[in-house]
Amino acid sequence: MQYIVGLFNYSSLFLIVFFSVFLMVTLIENRKKIKGERALLNHNDTEAENTDYPSVTILVPVFNEQNTVDKTIQSLLKLNYPEEKLRIMIVDDGSKDNTWEIVKKYNNHPQILLHQKENGGKYTALNYGIANCGTEMIGCLDADSEVDSDALLHIIPYFADKNVGAVTPSLKIQNPDNILGLMQSAEYNMGVFTRKILGFLDAQYVTPGPFSIFRKEVFSKVGNYKHAHNTEDLEMALRLQENHFKIVNAHKAVVYTVGPRTLYRLYKQRVRWTGGFIQNAIDYRRMILNPKYGNLGMLILPVAMYSIIVTVFFLSFTLIKTIFNIIDTYKKISVIGWSFNFNAFSFDWWLYNIQAPMFIGLITLALVVFSIWYGKKLTGVKDKRMIDIVYFITLYSIISPLWLITSVYNTIRRKDASWR
């Protein structure tokens, strides 16, 4: 029995290390491509002509966002892009607060279109926008996010490749100022790195709500957004992948999003994300381990599903083991009392048992730290602090099992997570 557990542990560890190494090898293999993209973007900055600017509509679906929607619209208006080619469509999905009052003041703005509808969910707002815009490209921005003024300029050149159906941006946390925010900031920076690599692998499985840009004709080919377990951005990406549309990543296009400030809100958000991923992956299970779907089917989806399941198992074992350890220590204390003997701590390095998994764990940790650092470097936003990495490494593995377990539990119980 112990042999089976040991085998399971080591093969899971092997898979995790393999995946991290795989991402690094992919990075090395594509470093020339990254340099090439830099040249492409520079060309556009200096020598672009009017035909290089397709028409774009940015949809802003809003629901009770009175505190943040104005800032979002302002950041869109500040986008460096020919004004006549950029439209902003705000779709109020039946807000109950003052959102519509705030938004109404843009009624006569030449670039802005307003629409109010009955509440139907974010995906219905998006679909309304798709049906009612006449531009070549269409994107979306959540009402709690803000774009960097050059974001669109850094995205559009990728559409020069006619096979590209969608382009994803780099997401960062806006002004992280508490521990939870800094932890998420490191996580998002790692996401910048991962998304770039997944882009090279044709394996992106999310077209994030904030500022993913699509060719409008893609929707006529694959259909509109669905409810998709409250993660419609994930489902749309999987649908695009199923139809073999190319999704690339524009690492220099930076979008700032507000991360949840309390543990509870973060937990709710991640339960929705993870639960949505599991359920969408189940819906698209025909892609898993199917070579027809390339790296997404053969590596990314299987590893993601496996790591969720393994983490839940591993956590249960660790929890049980910790309980036994506590019982053992309690027994010892009840026999001899609190003899906190410093002699026991004489550092006989001999006793410091460096087992193989710890050594491997250190290597994986180094790769994680590298990916966070590289993600920061990719966006070009200067961020020299290290404390976010520290918070991420120490806290994330303690906190994330909370929502992982809930998501798996919800999936088994067939429950969809709520937005708020």
Add this chain to the structure above:
Amino acid sequence: MNEKPIRNPIDWKTYIISFFITALIFASAFGVNNLLSSKKEADIKGVQDQIALDILSSETQFDLLGEVSCKNVDGTILSQEINSLATKLSYMESNKQSAGSPELTYLKKYYSLLQIKDYVLMQRLAVKCQFRPISILYFYGNEDVCPQCVNMGFVLTKLREAYPEVRIYSFDTNLQLSALNTLRDVNKISETKLPAVIVDDQTITGFRTYDELKKLIPELKAIDKKRADEEKAKNKATSTGTSSKSILDKII
């Protein structure tokens, strides 16, 4: 855009390279682990050889010179080495990887023999030099035979740490060792009555707490008193030093 988009084929080269790098990392990890494990065992053997040498040296001294210089001998000789080896062995036992390995069993048998030799030598020295070493013989077994042995082990470890002068000889009755069996039979230890502690020629079976055990060893009280007296004398010396200094100040 193209009518029917097609996906680029998978580049299997990346998978192969990544697999080999991962395998390399794992091989290095296990290599380092094995290196450290064998170093630990070599360390234990080194300590044991050192003890064996020390015992042989006293034995030889005893035999060759006809008598040991009693003023250099007291009950504390060698106890530190034996205690340190005991700690290392118990660590190895608790470590999943080495517990139950034939190397560990061999080392434990060797250690038991050393302990018996030390015990016998101490008895002879005691008779020769007229001192009474404080020795405790402790017999224990597996958890299924003796569930209280784990707790008794904690108590004795605490005793060992508090009183390094006390020689605690611990014997795993599970070891297939004829000398150990003889020692057990001589002291009439039965397997059903574990843990068994022999001190001052009396046999105590069953679990005792730390305080109960202390009561059964009156020599510990003597050690406590001696330590208290030494502490008092030290304090007095410090305060006398202070007062003589102040007299000196007054003179100057």
